[in-house]
Amino acid sequence: MRDQMRKLIVGNWKMNGTSRDVSEIIAIAELSGMHAAVDAALCLPATLIDRASQAAGGFAIGGQDCHMMEAGAHTGCLSAEMLLDAGAVLTIIGHSERRAAQHEQDSDIRAKAEAAQVAGLQVIVCVGETLDERESKKALNVVLGQLHQSLPETAASQWLSVAYEPVWAIGTGRVADTNDVAEMHGAMRAALVERFGEDGRKIRILYGGSMNGDNAAQLLAVPNVDGGLIGGASLTAAKFRPILSAAAALSK
Numbered sequence: 001m002r003d004q005m006r007k008l009i010v011g012n013w014k015m016n017g018t019s020r021d022v023s024e025i026i027a028i029a030e031l032s033g034m035h036a037a038v039d040a041a042l043c044l045p046a047t048l049i050d051r052a053s054q055a056a057g058g059f060a061i062g063g064q065d066c067h068m069m070e071a072g073a074h075t076g077c078l079s080a081e082m083l084l085d086a087g088a089v090l091t092i093i094g095h096s097e098r099r100a101a102q103h104e105q106d107s108d109i110r111a112k113a114e115a116a117q118v119a120g121l122q123v124i125v126c127v128g129e130t131l132d133e134r135e136s137k138k139a140l141n142v143v144l145g146q147l148h149q150s151l152p153e154t155a156a157s158q159w160l161s162v163a164y165e166p167v168w169a170i171g172t173g174r175v176a177d178t179n180d181v182a183e184m185h186g187a188m189r190a191a192l193v194e195r196f197g198e199d200g201r202k203i204r205i206l207y208g209g210s211m212n213g214d215n216a217a218q219l220l221a222v223p224n225v226d227g228g229l230i231g232g233a234s235l236t237a238a239k240f241r242p243i244l245s246a247a248a249a250l251s252k
């Protein structure tokens with residue numbers, strides 16, 4: 001049943017973290033162990049994946065991107081297999097910061113998601129509109145278009161989640177209105193079911209964009225919000241704790 005879906009709470013550390021922060025990762029892993037009703041993970045800079053996965057004993061560590069090719073002349077890039085080899089079990093694909101700064105297109109994201117799945121990683125594909133697009137009432141079209149173009153043909157709930165992250169809400173402290181979140185997640189659910197049938201009901205749809213301990217309970221209670229993708233508030237166990245608690249309270 002959809003409403004019994006376990007919440008998935010994923011931290012995205014972006015370009016933050018060095019070996020000094022491994023103790024914080026361990027603290028977050030221990031915290032996750034205390035919230036057994038919730039699935040949790042941290043997507044770290046690639047340089048920390050090996051150390052973190054060894055130190056955090058069984059806690060899910062992920063990457064933030066991967067290349068669509070298995071190997072070759074791609075200076076500075078990492079394949080999905082490399083992430084897996086380092087200890088990752090999941091990766092974010094198509095984050096809006098990469099769509100904007102690295103000019104990633106939906107077709108790139110789709111190829112990367114496929115490569116990650118083939119390598120054996122769980123995948124979180126991100127979508128989201130800009131402020132301009134929301135204000136000109138194009139948000140639904142933009143997001144559903146991204147979803148359609150970015151997801152692999154044969155997506156399945158065992159390995160795929162999607163994250164709705166309005167670009168204007170990321171790192172700004174500005175959170176989307178819960179009615180707008182409900183509308184968007186409902187439309188995304190309908191699109192997933194239309195495309196993937198019954199399995200589309202089980203694909204978790206995360207919300208991301210300034211989620212924190214103060215607003216998590218409200219956001220996670222919105223229908224079809226099956227978890228969160230959290231940047232700033234995932235950098236310390238102290239900030240992550242109330243988000244996990246809110247998810248656990250809703251998972252009972």
Ligand code: PGA
Nearest residue numbers: 170171209210230231232
């Ligand atoms: P934020 O980032 O929680 O700092 O807004 C979310 C994200 O970019 O995934």
